[in-house]
Amino acid sequence: MRGHEPRSSSSCAACKLLKRRCTPTCIFAPHFRSSDQITFAKVHKVFGASNVSKLLSEVPEEQRQETVNSLAYEADVRLKDPVYGCIGAIASLQKKMLELQHDIAVARNRLLAHNASGVNNNNNHVLSTLDDSPQLAAFLDLVPYSDLMLLDGSGLDAYLYDIGPPPFV
Amino acid sequence: MNPKRCAACRYLRRRCPKDCVFSPYFPPNNPDKFACVHRIYGAGNVSKMLQQLPVQTRAEAVESLCFEATCRVEDPVYGCVGIISLLQNQIQKTQNLLPRTQAEISVAQIKPSQNQHSAFM
Numbered sequence: 001m002r003g004h005e006p007r008s009s010s011s012c013a014a015c016k017l018l019k020r021r022c023t024p025t026c027i028f029a030p031h032f033r034s035s036d037q038i039t040f041a042k043v044h045k046v047f048g049a050s051n052v053s054k055l056l057s058e059v060p061e062e063q064r065q066e067t068v069n070s071l072a073y074e075a076d077v078r079l080k081d082p083v084y085g086c087i088g089a090i091a092s093l094q095k096k097m098l099e100l101q102h103d104i105a106v107a108r109n110r111l112l113a114h115n116a117s118g119v120n121n122n123n124n125h126v127l128s129t130l131d132d133s134p135q136l137a138a139f140l141d142l143v144p145y146s147d148l149m150l151l152d153g154s155g156l157d158a159y160l161y162d163i164g165p166p167p168f169v
Numbered sequence: 170m171n172p173k174r175c176a177a178c179r180y181l182r183r184r185c186p187k188d189c190v191f192s193p194y195f196p197p198n199n200p201d202k203f204a205c206v207h208r209i210y211g212a213g214n215v216s217k218m219l220q221q222l223p224v225q226t227r228a229e230a231v232e233s234l235c236f237e238a239t240c241r242v243e244d245p246v247y248g249c250v251g252i253i254s255l256l257q258n259q260i261q262k263t264q265n266l267l268p269r270t271q272a273e274i275s276v277a278q279i280k281p282s283q284n285q286h287s288a289f290m
Contacts, residue, residue: 046218048211055209055245063246070250074237082218083226086249087233093256100263107270114277 013040018049027056031068039072046075176203181212190219194231202235209238 014028015021017040022029028049032040043052052071056064078085177191178184180203185192191212195203206215215234219227240249247254 046214047209048214051209051211051214055241059245067246070247073250074241074248078237082222083230084233085237086253087236089253090249090256093253093260097256097260097263100260100267103267104263104270107267107274110274111270111277114274 010034013037014044014049017041017044027053031056031065042075042079043068043071046078047071173197176200177207177212180204180207190216194219194228205238205242206231206234209241210234 011022011034012026012029013032013034013036015026016034017037028040032043047055055071056067059067074086077089081088084091174185174197175189175192176195176197176199178189179197180200191203210218215231218234219230222230237249240252244251
């Protein structure tokens with residue numbers, strides 16, 4: 001009579017949650033340790049185990065941990081903000097960036113008012129750091145969400161503190 | 170086949186009921202939208218997520234899910250989290266810059282007649 005095959009005592013968090021045997025070739029095992037079941041639970045709730053498995057199989061092995069980290073972050077933010085998820089965070093950061101750009105522009109104008117024309121080159125250099133990312137500039141132009149979901153300033157810092165930095169800043 | 174099935178039910182090859190949770194947000198004229206969301210989240214998860222939200226917030230939720238799914242398809246490793254990381258880095262750089270600029274202003278106010286050799290970086 002066949003008995004129920006016992007699960008390995010070293011099942012990864014995914015196989016434990018899915019109640020299945022964790023094989024040596026389990027795609028989840030290197031990235032979802034059995035000591036941290038909460039992370040997989042969140043990722044599974046938002047994306048689903050089979051979708052995560054497909055996503056991981058589509059990226060090179062050396063990039064899978066980064067992929068898992070970003071999926072975990074995205075799932076965490078989505079569970080905290082089921083309507084806007086990471087888009088809410090992006091909109092908030094955009095707003096903060098615009099405020100800082102405004103402050104820099106005001107400071108620049110004040111400097112111009114106090115200094116001679118010889119510092120014009122330095123002021124251009126001040127602004128150049130804001131433009132040194134063409135990807136960011138292109139994104140800020142294209143994302144339609146910034147006008148729709150700007151959080152109120154009083155809640156912005158608390159919101160940003162709550163979501164925390166991504167794992168690879 | 171009902172020609173008025175929503176994009177989700179057409180993709181899933183099923184009948185589109187009158188109370189279909191997807192139909193207000195996935196019109197049949199935009200099949201790619203549902204295909205993208207389904208690829209990343211799965212129809213079942215999207216359905217569960219929408220059912221747990223008040224009706225008036227579901228449209229926004231669908232748009233944000235679509236955007237995130239699109240980001241993930243374009244960048245399978247980082248998805249939209251890459252954008253967050255980029256923004257936070259830029260904000261940090263800019264925040265570091267502001268006090269220096271304000272210090273330059275203070276110096277300029279104290280010594281307005283002298284030439285200023287400012288070094289921002």
